[in-house]
Amino acid sequence: MSESQHIVVVGGGAGGLELASRLAKRYRRNTDVQITLVDKNLTHIWKPLLHEVAAGALDADVDGVDYRVQAAAAGFRFQPGNLIGVEPAQQCIRLQAIADEQGNELVAERVIHYDTLVLAIGSVTNDFGTLGAAQHCYFLDSVHQARRFHHTLMNTFLALQSKRYPEPLHVAIVGGGATGVELAAELHKSAELIRAYGFDDFSLQQLQITLIEAGERILPALPERIASSAANELEKLGVRILTQTAVTEIDAKALHTKSGEAIHAPIKVWAAGVKAPPFLAELTGFENNRNNQIIARETLQTSTYDNVFVLGDCAAVTQADGSRVPPRAQAAHQMASHIYRAIEQQRKGKPIAAFVYRDHGSLVSLSSYSAVGSLMGSLSKGSMKVEGFLARVMYKSLYRMHQVAVHGYFKTLLYILAQVINRRLRPRLKLH
Numbered sequence: 001m002s003e004s005q006h007i008v009v010v011g012g013g014a015g016g017l018e019l020a021s022r023l024a025k026r027y028r029r030n031t032d033v034q035i036t037l038v039d040k041n042l043t044h045i046w047k048p049l050l051h052e053v054a055a056g057a058l059d060a061d062v063d064g065v066d067y068r069v070q071a072a073a074a075g076f077r078f079q080p081g082n083l084i085g086v087e088p089a090q091q092c093i094r095l096q097a098i099a100d101e102q103g104n105e106l107v108a109e110r111v112i113h114y115d116t117l118v119l120a121i122g123s124v125t126n127d128f129g130t131l132g133a134a135q136h137c138y139f140l141d142s143v144h145q146a147r148r149f150h151h152t153l154m155n156t157f158l159a160l161q162s163k164r165y166p167e168p169l170h171v172a173i174v175g176g177g178a179t180g181v182e183l184a185a186e187l188h189k190s191a192e193l194i195r196a197y198g199f200d201d202f203s204l205q206q207l208q209i210t211l212i213e214a215g216e217r218i219l220p221a222l223p224e225r226i227a228s229s230a231a232n233e234l235e236k237l238g239v240r241i242l243t244q245t246a247v248t249e250i251d252a253k254a255l256h257t258k259s260g261e262a263i264h265a266p267i268k269v270w271a272a273g274v275k276a277p278p279f280l281a282e283l284t285g286f287e288n289n290r291n292n293q294i295i296a297r298e299t300l301q302t303s304t305y306d307n308v309f310v311l312g313d314c315a316a317v318t319q320a321d322g323s324r325v326p327p328r329a330q331a332a333h334q335m336a337s338h339i340y341r342a343i344e345q346q347r348k349g350k351p352i353a354a355f356v357y358r359d360h361g362s363l364v365s366l367s368s369y370s371a372v373g374s375l376m377g378s379l380s381k382g383s384m385k386v387e388g389f390l391a392r393v394m395y396k397s398l399y400r401m402h403q404v405a406v407h408g409y410f411k412t413l414l415y416i417l418a419q420v421i422n423r424r425l426r427p428r429l430k431l432h
Contacts, residue, residue, distance in 0.1 A: 005032065005034070006114050007118070008093065008114040009037050010038045011038070011312070012037055013047060014046055014329050014332045014402055016312070017037070017406055020036075020037040020074070021070065021074040024076035026344075027075075036076060038079045039078075039080065040081060040083075041142070042068070045058075045060050045063070049063075050143070050179075053146035053147065054140055054153075056190050057189065070406065079110070083095060086284070087284075087285075088308060091117075093117065094110070095110045095111075116307050116308075116346070117308045118339060119309070119310045119315075121277055121312070122276075122277075122313050123141075123314065124277050127273075128272070130250065131248070135250075136251060137268045139271075149267075157169070161199060161202065170208050171187060171208070171210070171267045172255055172263055172267070172268045173210070174212045174255065175270065175272030175273065176220070176241070176243070177218075177220070178364050181219060182364060182365050183269065184209050184211050184234055184239050187209055188204070193429040197427065197431055205238070209239045210241075211234065213242065214245060214246045216243055218230060218231055218234075219364060226373060226385055230372045233369060233372070234366070245257050276293045276313060277314070278292055285305065293315060294314060297317075298354035298355055299342060301342075312335060313327035315335065317355065325357045326357075329398070333405065334355075334358065361373060361375040363394055365395045368392075371387065371388070371391035371394075372391055373386050374386070375394075
């Protein structure tokens, strides 16, 4: 590989932003290495926190990372744009033209050449082709979608208050994984907090949340004893949990199940699964699986090109032991660290080591009420159940680790301090 190198990272999610920031800091003094980050959005929010944006516990305008600001601080270049094509033979990508709200073209379609390409596109909600899901459910794939849900939630509160609460506020959540469970708890907390901001006549009994899971229990990725603890906590909050309930069709008023039951709810959220964006399967030169993920070797290089890497939810990686790397934030973080080292190994002409995913466990936040999870490691000799205050501290530390990877220790400490101050100055719930 030549000494001069242009490294392009497409996707500014958890793994992509961490990788671009670390590479830029490493090669800041090396003018022969240029790092470019491409994303269709202008700001970044850690995806596991999108349920907090939806419920109003987190303000994306305040807590988000502006890509241009981060680019200036870390030393990479940022190109806003939506990826529409990759041409591996010419070593370039194509970005869609950018238009304003009236459809006037602001920036023409662009071509960006690369020496090394990293695709960190992420994932979108998988509704498994369920009739009416896309039309009548909210998905939580992006900040825009989370904000849209939050606006609907606040407007519904307002409309019900103006009519003196003639009926309960029904919210149905399809999917008993981490996102669905965390959203259910956070929504209950929002209803509790909103009473202090002009809705003192609202009773928590008027909020009716139904969590629907097709499997035998919620949180199927966690040990049964931990899932049971989470279910007990949710039921204490008044959340109705329906397991072994498959949703077959959704209309404007209700969700219809395989057993023939109609679950009426004006606000419906689909959080039952993820897949890679469909356009990835349309890119030429790559192999894809049925979930649109790009198939990669153990090194995280694509199966067809040595200078193209994939990381995060869009990557289909089978390890030496035959296990598949799951679409989780900790996997994206580990992949970013691996590719960071792999690029340097490739620059020096050394062989790239195989990626090994290490499962450190899972943690699920139940808002400020509690948290549950399991830790994996040699000290616990398998998995160790954690819950309550200790689990909440550990859950928060995951986000802090992401901030450290992006900003460094000193800036992360300043962000924590600013957050403590803002709790005294800002409302505890985003009201608009």
